[in-house]
Amino acid sequence: MSELGHNSNNPAVGGIAADRLRAIIDRVERLEEERKALSGDIKDIFTEAKSAGFDVKVLRQIIRIRKQEPAEVEEQENLLDIYRRALGM
Known part of the structure; x- marks a missing residue:
């Protein structure tokens, strides 16, 4: 039995282009990390605004x-x- 998705000699497994799939997942994960960082920045700004009396x-x-x-x-x-x-x- 072969391992699905683990054969680097076969870029398409079950009709799925593994490299393209991996690239899409990597991009989404990177953007989620950026969103998390931005959410933290926004929270910090609201904390600053609150301490300034807003x-x-x-x-x-x-x-x-x-x-x-x-x-x-x-x-x-x-x-x-x-x-x-x-x-x-």
Whole structure:
């Protein structure tokens, strides 16, 4: 019996190009490590902001809003205003 995927003389095993598969997996793993590092950096920035007196929850809301289209933000703000008035706030 041969070992599937362990024969370096046969780059394709079961119709799968082993080198291409390995390259894809390596790239994903590298990007996951980068994402982990970036998440740590973002956490550090929020810690810095908090120590400077900023409200991190509000900063996160602003960042989320800035990702949206202006018309979408305006529509949400209008609905929020309508809902507040309906509740007597």
